[in-house]
Amino acid sequence: MFTAKNRQGDYFTATQANISHLKAKTDPFFCPACGEELILKCGDIKLPHFAHKRGTRCRFSSEGETKKHLLGKKELSRWLLYQGFEVQLESFLQTINRQADLLVNGKYAVEFQCSTVPPSQLLERTNDYLSKKLIPIWLLGQDIVKNKFSYAFSNFQLCFIRKSEELGYYLLFFQPEKRRIECIHHLAHAGSKYFFGERLVLPLAISIKEMQLKIKAVKGHRRKRYQPHREIERERLCYYYAKYKSRSHFMQELYHAGFSLYHLPLQVGVQLDKQFLVHTAPVEWQFSLWIHFFDRLEVGEHFAYRAIAERFRACVVPLKVLTFQDYEAEELLKEYLLYLEEKEILVEISSCNYRLKRKMKWRQHSQIFS
Ligand SMILES: [Zn+2]
Known part of the structure; x- marks a missing residue:
């Protein structure tokens, strides 16, 4: 300290x-x-x-405390002081028995988080700050793992995802040695721990105002999502479930209902950009929606968003994120409904009201051996 x-x-x-x-x-x-x-x-x-x-x-x-954490606190406070902010380094808040890395303008509790701790600890700390009418701002101090095409984020890092109009879903990493903040924005889930995203570098040589201008300029800079071949995606899914998940609750349920993964409609098991918002695998929640909801509708029948949202909430476990409410997970459902609209399965006839255009079809047997 x-x-x-x-x-x-x-x-x-x-x-x-x-x-x-x-x-x-x-x-x-x-x-x-x-x-x-x-x-x-x-x-x-x-x-x-x-x-x-x-x-x-x-x-x-x-x-x-690591050298990185000490340096981070120092660099941040110096940078904020230069801009005329009132900064208290390591402010001890007696009533909640917490020490904020930085208290800015008596209003923002800035935390530079380098170590991995249980997410519940982050939530408790966040709630303590909020109870004192302080706004917590979390900056990650961990390394960014980048592969050829994607980033890999741990479950811990995902707790820090934020959302804005300009940046979509994004993560902020503060690198005190390089005196910069790296922002990975427009995150799109590629499956498991992998994400597609764009990178924006914000050096501490510029002010917060200049950073905000850089962020505003990002808009519209988003890359089109790579769309995997649905048939190939299904082959991989079957292989994966046969190898690693054959005894899972989901596979038992599927088996007892008399279904096989292979023959499920191709609109079940779609990997979507916002899939990371829930822990439940795509094929599992989409199967549940299909069997308990879509398959029970007749072609031409109407349904309300409210009804499908209720079903959705019952079959997913939402990701706990520091700045989100649980209903953020419904953004994933909305993305799925748009996908089904694109595939002409359904149509939105008025705000939050849909009509089933056609039934999702079973897949036929593989023709490879014929
Ligand atoms: Zn002490």
Whole structure:
């Protein structure tokens, strides 16, 4: 940590510039959270900072704090201070017993998250801030894993997905060593942990206002989604389920209902851009919608969005994201309804009212051996 107080309650922030001044002081420094005495440290590797004594029980002890985390807090606070923001580094909030990495204008709690922790901890922290009318802003401090065509994100990283009109679904990564924020935007799920996305680099050499202008300019820059061949996609799905999921609840249900994965209509099991919003596999929730909803309708019959949304909610487990409500998952249902409209299965006749145009067809047997 960078902040400590003396016996009189005055606060001190350790910086490269004042380190010798602080070292010359004979009064001890104390932790603003637990009151324990602190040691001033300045090595060659880490930035000057305060540390608890070994074996401390203080939960804000920074002994586990990495160089990256320390540097990140410092770079961010410097960048915000230059722009005239009021910044409190490591602000200890007594009433909720939390320490915000940065408190900006007394209103925003900025957290630079480098380590992977259980998502429930992030949610608790978020709710604590909200209860104090503080707006949490999370920046990820982890590496971005990029493959040839896609990015790979962990479940932990997905907790930080945000959404805006200009950027669609996006993730922010702060890289203090490079003094920049990387934004991966217009995320589209490619299946499992893989995503397609566009990259926008926001260097700390520019102000927040300039960043906002860069973000505004992104609009319309989105790439068209690569559409896999549906027949091939189904072959892969059959192979995958036979190999890894043959004993799953879903395969049992399918078997008992007298169906085989191979023969399900091709509009069941579609990988959509927003699939990441739920944990439930595409073929599983789409099968449930088909068997319990679409297949029970006659051609020409009308149905309300409300009715299908209710069915959808019953068959998916939504992804927990810090900034989303659970109903965000319905964006995936809307995408699926648009897809079915494109395939002329249904048509939206008025706002939130649909008509079934045709039934989804069973797939015929493979002709390869004939
Ligand atoms: Zn402490």
